[in-house]
Amino acid sequence: MREPIERLFKNLSLAIVGKQDSIQLVLVALLSRGHVLLEDVPGVGKTLLAKSLAKSIEGKFQRVQCTPDLLPADITGTNIWNPQSREFEFLSGPVFTNVLLADEINRATPRTQAALLEVMEEQQVTTDGVSRSVPRPFFVIATQNPIEYQGTFPLPEAQMDRFLLSLSLGYPNEADELKMLQRIQGGHTLEELTPCISLEEVQTLCQQCQQVRVELPLQQYILDLVRATRNHEELTLGVSPRGTVALQRTAQALAFLEGREFALPDDVKRLAPHVLTHRVIPAGGRRAATVINRLIDSISVP
Template identity: 50%
Template sequence: MMTEEMHPAIEQVLVNIEKVMIGKRQVAELSIVALLADGHVLLEDVPGVGKTMMVRALAKSIGANFRRIQFTPDLLPSDVTGVSIYNPKEMEFQFRPGPIMGNIILADEINRTSPKTQSALLEGMEESSVTIDGVTHMLGKPFFVMATQNPIEYEGTYPLPEAQLDRFLLKMKMGYPSAKDEIEVLNRVQKQAPIETIDSVIDLEELRKLQEEIKEVYVDDSIKRYIVDLADSTRTHGSVYLGVSPRGSIALMKAAQAYAFIYNRDYVLPDDVQHLASAVFVHRIILKSEAKFEGITAENVVERILARTPVPVQKAVK
């Protein structure tokens, strides 16, 4: 799969990100898949591995308006969406937009704020709009949220409900860099922060066109059936309490279309589906208590389902 020629514009963006993020090409690639598929990403990892830098590099590479929201227990919904303030000179209420009114949003440590504030972000992610004082305000295009959460510290956190987890197209982990990559990180930041050296390589209008082109990527009926079979297997698996919803099937199809597109194909292959299945499905699966006790993970379940589900053998081209 990786030997295929990549779409020139996407390759430029990846090269740009790699000036800042070393050894994280797959994470950068999947982030672009979510962005092109008009989805959002949940990035779960420990502090200091480059989550914020990844989002900033992506935003700068496409000339997007980057906003960062630091989620804390005392954060209010209006701190995210904005607020209407009375202007005595004009004798009317004026809307002051919150940080959600950007293109690329970093929702840092999203599980540290209350469910009420989390839900303020949820409407924007699902509806591409926010409602304040009964007035609906449309968000910009593109609108991409990359939320982070720390998997180690649980004290003072509010776990994301299933309904909100389902809104994220992909869930990923950054992981620590190799020793060689970490030395290169030290070399690059010794004199200047690499993020300051990169400029945009595509603009928002070009990105919007790419998002529209992805919708035309052909998905054969056999591939759709394969996606549905995978999702349905999670619902009947013995270790699973709650399986993947139809929204998860849609997410996998859209992600596969975007992945095929960045590799210059106008059709989806079973390999695309297999490559993305874990990132799309894992956070949508709730395991039974006994399965957790036995050490079974959602990743294990997806791997087993992929191994036993028949793969379409006919080439999925027009």
């Protein structure tokens, strides 16, 4: 399965300049059937990344601009009365897609944020007692600005736990930003990006990821990392069992992307900050990333 992976990675690199690590992490989440939280300032390519991914996998893309007046039905859909048929019909919302971009998710009210809980975990939407499955694959990329907090609603722990990975694209370096300007001057736009992999191939890749071996010593290492967060004096909330599963699944996906049939401790160490940091609550004004990095350094590697 190396060929479709290389095609997908190359295609995304045409749109997103100089962010190979971030692209790889997004693909890890996609193949793990998870979701991504992008915490970054405006204008660094978050929307472009989501659109490029949807176009590359020949999938449907929907974007929701989260605002305080956004309602849950604006995301999930609602039943409307049809006077011709004299019965209610379901009008599907933007979650019925393959790639959903929830832009500035922390600007939506907690009630609207909660509308994503079921669909992100169970791949279905329930309205008026009827459950409807969303298309597969279903991939959410949510963004929030870590600098601006005025008029925002912090995501609750249950919502944060739904995201498989959190990451930041960051500013490009000088050489990459120059290359970006040259591409734009040459007329290279998102519209020129062509699909390079089908949705069926994505589903096959997801199934192949599950076959990557994770040996018992590595599983114990994952447990040691996660359980250490639950008794750490600098953390008031540790990582849930969902986080334990997420760390193993992402390690399998990273090994698969790199062409290996088995996961390594280095896979877990690389992914642990992105999988664990947003799932913990630090105490006393400490930074979660700093605590997690120190914890990773303190746990012995098998």
